[in-house]
Amino acid sequence: MSARIGVITFPGTLDDGDAARAVRYADAEAVPLWHADENLHDVDAVVVPGGFSYGDYLRAGVIARFAPVMTPVIEAARAGMPVLGICNGFQILCEAGLLPGAMIRNQGLHFICRDQWLRVEDTSTAWTSRYEAGAEILIPMKNIDGCYVAEQSTLDELEAEGRVVFRYVGGNPNGSRNDIAGIRSENGRVVGLMPHPEHAIDALTGPSDDGLGMFYSAVDALIKA
Amino acid sequence: MPPQLLARCQRLIMAQRRAVGQSSFPGGPRSPPNWVNYARGVPTTCVNKEQPAVARVVVDVMPKPEILDPQGQAALGAAGRLGFTGIKEIRQGKHFEIEVDDTVDDATLEKIAEGFLANPVIEQWTITRVGA
Numbered sequence: 001m002s003a004r005i006g007v008i009t010f011p012g013t014l015d016d017g018d019a020a021r022a023v024r025y026a027d028a029e030a031v032p033l034w035h036a037d038e039n040l041h042d043v044d045a046v047v048v049p050g051g052f053s054y055g056d057y058l059r060a061g062v063i064a065r066f067a068p069v070m071t072p073v074i075e076a077a078r079a080g081m082p083v084l085g086i087c088n089g090f091q092i093l094c095e096a097g098l099l100p101g102a103m104i105r106n107q108g109l110h111f112i113c114r115d116q117w118l119r120v121e122d123t124s125t126a127w128t129s130r131y132e133a134g135a136e137i138l139i140p141m142k143n144i145d146g147c148y149v150a151e152q153s154t155l156d157e158l159e160a161e162g163r164v165v166f167r168y169v170g171g172n173p174n175g176s177r178n179d180i181a182g183i184r185s186e187n188g189r190v191v192g193l194m195p196h197p198e199h200a201i202d203a204l205t206g207p208s209d210d211g212l213g214m215f216y217s218a219v220d221a222l223i224k225a
Numbered sequence: 226m227p228p229q230l231l232a233r234c235q236r237l238i239m240a241q242r243r244a245v246g247q248s249s250f251p252g253g254p255r256s257p258p259n260w261v262n263y264a265r266g267v268p269t270t271c272v273n274k275e276q277p278a279v280a281r282v283v284v285d286v287m288p289k290p291e292i293l294d295p296q297g298q299a300a301l302g303a304a305g306r307l308g309f310t311g312i313k314e315i316r317q318g319k320h321f322e323i324e325v326d327d328t329v330d331d332a333t334l335e336k337i338a339e340g341f342l343a344n345p346v347i348e349q350w351t352i353t354r355v356g357a
Contacts, residue, residue: 058341058342059344062341062344066341094346095344100346101346102344102346102347104288104292104293104295104347105295105296106295107293107295108295109295109296109299147293147295149292149293149346149347150346151346175293175295
């Protein structure tokens with residue numbers, strides 16, 4: 001039986017289709033989850049995809065964080081279920097307190113939409129085990145609130161514990177502290193990043209298939225479990 | 226009776242009334258139902274006479290001083306280009322006006338501000354009760 005990976009759709013989510021496609025590329029079953037769902041339909045992992053949930057009103061991700069489906073997601077994540085937040089999904093996981101820090105408006109105020117090189121800094125997580133440490137990958141990024149910030153003590157802690165998973169390479173595009181593009185939870189099961197691995201799973205439709213490694217990694221982690 | 230036939234009968238009846246000098250609408254205009262308060266624009270039955278007192282609360286949310294505020298910086302730059310002199314700093318935040326009844330205490334307001342209207346990682350906030 002293949003792994004069941006849930007993909008959440010909030011009102012305003014854009015990338016649930018591509019996220020589900022990436023899950024299927026990794027030979028897992030993509031299970032659609034709706035923002036109003038009270039349970040996770042027995043999924044083994046969850047992807048919180050990108051977009052503009054609830055129009056980014058109030059603050060990116062904050063209203064989605066209080067959607068009914070997030071209660072079981074937070075519970076399951078604390079119990080060790082692999083959860084991946086991409087772009088708006090990363091913002092939602094930060095608002096939910098599953099990952100530290102927050103995203104603010106890009107320095108320079110531009111909506112940045114381009115293919116971006118990242119360095120994989122941590123291959124111990126449930127979502128990055130398929131990469132070689134220090135590998136550089138090319139995946140798209142597209143956001144306006146992508147500047148990662150956190151208190152200095154939090155940044156020091158992330159660095160000391162090796163919890164920076166992805167770092168921007170070739171110049172910091174948006175002012176993110178310490179060039180941070182993605183981070184992980186303490187137990188390495190929850191990962192969030194601003195760029196979009198689900199858009200880079202096939203050279204036909206993306207700049208590379210570098211993003212597929214994240215979904216293969218999750219399937220590996222679930223088989224081992 | 227099929228609706229087309231019913232409509233045809235009604236047209237015939239109205240035509241006959243007009244032919245004998247009667248109004249198409251015998252009885253004239255109907256008086257409004259007694260629950261519609263036209264002056265207020267709302268049904269009087271919907272007005273709750275025992276509404277709790279409503280107070281206005283203002284929550285101002287600002288980026289923390291140590292957090293970069295690129296929007297404020299952009300506004301500052303533009304103010305200079307527009308020829309306004311003497312402007313030293315602009316920071317951009319959010320201003321919420323909330324109407325609450327007297328069941329909402331200060332602790333609840335603090336919870337709303339800290340857990341929802343502001344993100345304590347990047348923002349600070351003030352809560353002000355203004356006169357009812």
